[in-house]
Amino acid sequence: MNTKTSPTDFRQHRDQQMKQAEELLASVPERLGIGKGLFWGKFVADWIFPYPRLSDAEQSRVDQSLAELTQFCDEHLDPERIDREADIPSEVIDGLAQLGVLGMTAPIEVGGRGFSQMAYCRVLEEIGGRCSATSIFVNAHHSIGIRALLLFGTDEQKRRWLPDLVSARKLAAFALTEPEAGSDASNVQTSAIPTGDGDFVLNGEKRYITNGAIADVLTVMARTPNAGRGGTSVTAFLVTPDMPGFRVVEARMPKVGIRGTATARLAFENMRVPAANILGPLGKGLKVALTVLDFGRTTFGACCTGAAKTCLRLATDHARTRRQFGRTLGEFELVQKKLARMAAWTYAMEAMTTITASLIDRGLEDYMLETAMLKVYSTEVLWTMVNDAFQIHGGAAYFTDRPLERMLRDARINQIGEGANEVLTSFIALTGLRGPGLRLKSVADAAKRPWSGLGIIGRFVADQVAFRFETPGVPVRSPLLRPAADEVSRRIHRLGLAAQRTLFRHREEVLERQLDQERLAWSAMELFASTCVLSRIDYELTESRLPRDELERRVKTAMYFLSMSARRIDEELNGLNSNDDEQLRAAATGL
Ligand SMILES: Cc1cc2nc3c(=O)[nH]c(=O)nc-3n(C[C@H](O)[C@H](O)[C@H](O)COP(=O)(O)OP(=O)(O)OC[C@H]3O[C@@H](n4cnc5c(N)ncnc54)[C@H](O)[C@@H]3O)c2cc1C
Structure with a gap:
């Protein structure tokens, strides 16, 4: 053929x-x-230049949040269990919600913490350094799930939806990908046809949607007819699973890594959605999606920085203590080469994440090139770093009683998700x-x-x-x-x-x-x-x-x-x- x-x-x-x-x-x-x-x-x-810093007031709020988060994670976040059971326990989600992590950058008026992106990135770095599944769950809910609502929602939509989402009484998801619309996101086939009485009828399929089957509110991209000028364009809709016609085809697709996240296949069958649920301008869904992904890619950088710090710590600890040929591994140049570049990349990723987040905080209008650069750079570098840390551990890394085996599986999604690196x-x-x-x-x-x-x-x-x-x-x-x-x-x-x-x-x-x-x-x-x-x-x-x-x-x-x-x-x-x-x-x- x-x-x-x-x-x-x-x-x-x-x-x-x-x-x-x-x-x-x-x-x-x-x-x-x-x-x-x-x-x-x-x-x-x-x-x-100059290197961006948090104000003293925000720094002390971040320090306090990090202290609470660290204590919570030490006591309750068990990445091995999350991986083994392929689920993030509800007490972890509730605990993160109570700490404000699931609504951290939302305005205080709707129950959020009003944190800047720079501050939020510090928090996600901490979670990313411990458990990638949990950091991607947080990202799916907060960085992309509620982002379109925060950025493009009308006052009425924000009043109606945000308080429950920011407090995580309800969870969010972002549904763009379809069988025919992966890397080619503009090829969305899900259709949204106006009924003439103000509603739209959605038909189509979504796949690989993080939180898809556990979310209470989903931002769904669907194709709407262009009034007057012919053709169709993509529009963003707020969808809830109680809408007749919403079907979960597969709630948790079994997968290589970040197993604790629930990745779903969904179908919409003659699902009526009111026009009041349109997010942003009609026909401007791709702009909504790309803007939302700017935020997701920035926090991706933060999660990768956290994971990189963990890799570096595991690798240096092992290289200092494991002895072969009468020396510690760290005394061999080929091991030093790996350790030195891991340290250098980690330092760079942290600086890039901080600066990219600061561009968002400064209210600049166009940073999509910078967020894309951060995403590609940090995910490629992290992949090499996990491999380096794995290699330094030798056979010990290959067994499931060590975290590197899980980290290797978890890191693989980063080069694919939120835009394949190519x-x-x-x-x-x-x-x-x-x-x-x-x-x-x-x-x-x-x-x-x-x-x-x-x-x-x-x-x-x-x-x-x-x-x-x-x-x-x-x-x-x-x-x-x-x-x-x-x-x-x-x-x-x-x-x-x-x-x-x-x-x-x-x-x-x-x-x-x-x-x-x-x-x-x-x-x-x-x-x-x-x-x-x-x-x-x-x-x-x-x-x-x-x-x-x-x-x-x-x-x-x-x-x-x-x-x-x-x-x-x-x-x-x-x-x-x-x-x-x-x-x-x-x-x-x-x-
Ligand atoms: C665990 C997981 C969670 C996800 N969560 C979400 C989510 O919450 N919401 C959501 O909407 N989506 C989600 N996705 C989907 C993800 O964004 C897509 O998988 C990704 O955009 C790639 O699309 P695809 O898988 O269809 O790959 P394809 O588009 O089929 O591409 C396959 C490969 O082909 C190559 N390729 C494609 N196009 C080009 C090109 N132009 N030039 C060069 N090479 C190219 C790349 O190497 C790419 O990796 C998730 C995916 C996974 C695996």
Whole structure:
């Protein structure tokens, strides 16, 4: 059977996706943030420097919440039992609810704690470091389950639904994925047809929905007809399981990891939903979904940071105590290599999570590139780290009486959930290239209009000349960091040039050149990580009151990270010109 897509279908589908992507991207401001700036070879310093800190008042509230949470988790959270029984006991859910964890960022007026994203990330890091199933359950309820309501709900909807959800008397879920709409989220097939009397009738299936069968309120994405202009668009609906036609096909799909979470298959059969349950504007469900996922991806970073800290602790404890060949494992260079990079990545993930969360807290309008970078980076790095910690434990890790076997299974979802990493990698590159691409297109168009286009061409040439000789400033205060900051600055400039060359080389075909997209995206992610690390260590050197030994250790860790990251960026950018892509394509043909 020939399963290849025909060229006509391929083009049609791509054009349709491009149109949808353009509609979505056109609705966000073209303001240059840190992520987009990197693809222009610019550094938008005020997104990263100074390193964001919680106010003293919020810090003390977070400290108190963390102290209560730590005590609760020590006494009641048993990740082995949750994994073994594939269920999070109700006393754990109730306990987290009482601590306010399930409504932490909701406003105080509706019963929440009014925490910032930065503060909430600290809490999720603690849970993620202990039990991934529990942190993903919290994420599904709070980071994405009630997020659409918090962001897009009308006053009436918020009054009606939020108090019960924030207190966790009711649980929430977010239902986007379907058999035909996985990575291609815009391909939602669930239909919502207006009845003419104000209601909608939903028909369709959802799968892989965390909390799907235990939730009392679900944000469901369904396709509605576009009034007047024809066609259909995706709309978000609030759905409750007591609506006739709501069916749980499978309440708990058996799975590899995060077994305590309840992942469901659902069906909607002629299910009537009142128009009052529409969340956000009619036909703008994809915008709702993407905005919600920005929050989920940020807390993903926090959960991964927590898990990374646990990996590092387990690995160092074992490397210090286990002896072979008359030495501890930690005395061997190949073990040190793993430990050092685990420490460096953990430091970077924490800095990236803090800074990304601060972008949300500052009320900036468009941080989808940064949240995607955090998600891909932290989940890829965590996967390597769990594997490293596993390897350091040798055979001992392979048995189920140690946490690493569970952690390995649990970590695997991170690269798939909330956007598969390949899809997000491509998204990062193409979103970053969009601005420079539009500029080059306007110059190319101007070249076809010799007289009227002269102004555009002149400005472009002047900018190009200036750009060749300017490297962006990375404003560290500590003189110790100046050489490393200059190295980062040079590489930002290099990425800007590489982005332009890639656009010149491939033109519109860049949409299909995923191997080059990946190189540019990883260079941008490493630069984002490096600037976050510089910001953090600069703060720690100049303002924090860390004990001297601890500060020295952190400086070494940060320096190693910056050096490792620079090496990776060089590899990625060199790969644009020297690679085996042709052989790869040839080998893949016909498989
Ligand atoms: C445990 C679990 C919990 C989940 N919870 C939820 C939830 O609460 N709510 C919800 O709506 N969804 C949820 N999901 C769904 C999740 O978001 C999807 O699984 C994910 O988006 C990928 O979709 P898919 O599984 O259909 O994979 P597919 O779309 O079939 O993709 C499979 C693989 O193909 C590759 N791929 C796909 N597209 C591209 C591309 N353009 N370029 C390159 N490679 C590509 C990637 O490697 C990808 O991993 C959950 C999934 C799991 C496993």
